[in-house]
Amino acid sequence: MKMDRALFEFFHSLANRAAFLDGLIGFLAVYFVYFLVAGLLFFLYKMKAAPRHKVFAFLTLSLGAVLSRGIFTEIIRFFYDRPRPFEVLNITPLFLDENPAFPSGHTALLFALSFALLHFNKKLGYWFLGFSLLVGISRIIAGVHWPSDILSGIVVAFISVWIVRLLLKKYEI
Numbered sequence: 001m002k003m004d005r006a007l008f009e010f011f012h013s014l015a016n017r018a019a020f021l022d023g024l025i026g027f028l029a030v031y032f033v034y035f036l037v038a039g040l041l042f043f044l045y046k047m048k049a050a051p052r053h054k055v056f057a058f059l060t061l062s063l064g065a066v067l068s069r070g071i072f073t074e075i076i077r078f079f080y081d082r083p084r085p086f087e088v089l090n091i092t093p094l095f096l097d098e099n100p101a102f103p104s105g106h107t108a109l110l111f112a113l114s115f116a117l118l119h120f121n122k123k124l125g126y127w128f129l130g131f132s133l134l135v136g137i138s139r140i141i142a143g144v145h146w147p148s149d150i151l152s153g154i155v156v157a158f159i160s161v162w163i164v165r166l167l168l169k170k171y172e173i
Contacts, residue, residue, distance in 0.1 A: 004148045008085055008147055012085070023083055028092050028135055029095070032135055032138075033109065033110060036079055036131055040128070044057060047120075060116045060120075060164055061112075064157070064161040064164045065113055068112035068160035069112065072159070073156060074099045076103055077102065080102055081100045082101045082102035082149070084100075084138070086144065088145045094141075095142060095144070103147070103152035104149040104153035106135055107153030108156045110132035112161055114129045115161040116161045116165075157171075
């Protein structure tokens with residue numbers, strides 16, 4: 001926990017330095033996910049592949065995201081209600097988030113999409129991994145997540161996509 005707090009304090013020290021940067025961090029931490037998902041849907045639409053390949057890619061991405069963010073994250077949060085950094089420390093976050101912190105739902109969703117995307121387009125998948133990490137770090141800087149929340153979201157996403165790939169393996173085209 002000392003390492004978690006030390007890393008949090010390092011990243012959060014980047015907040016409240018300039019209004020423009022705080023606005024950028026807030027945008028990345030809250031709204032950038034929508035642009036990433038829209039971009040991913042556009043990629044699927046433009047993907048040069050047979051329709052059945054597109055459907056398989058869409059299923060893999062969707063099921064990975066639902067399992068990661070919609071099921072595993074919520075089950076963990078039901079049993080472990082970890083407070084957010086601004087609830088524990090005497091800090092003002094860049095924005096409020098009232099759900100439990102552990103694991104990060106944004107990170108679980110975006111990394112699930114990233115890991116699934118790697119199977120269909122490595123270059124775009126690596127870009128998505130970078131953008132997903134940027135969102136996770138932004139949420140730490142904003143004061144709404146501990147670093148371990150982000151790391152756990154990544155682990156949940158990896159396991160979720162692994163399970164989906166395992167279940168869909170016999171249907172892969």
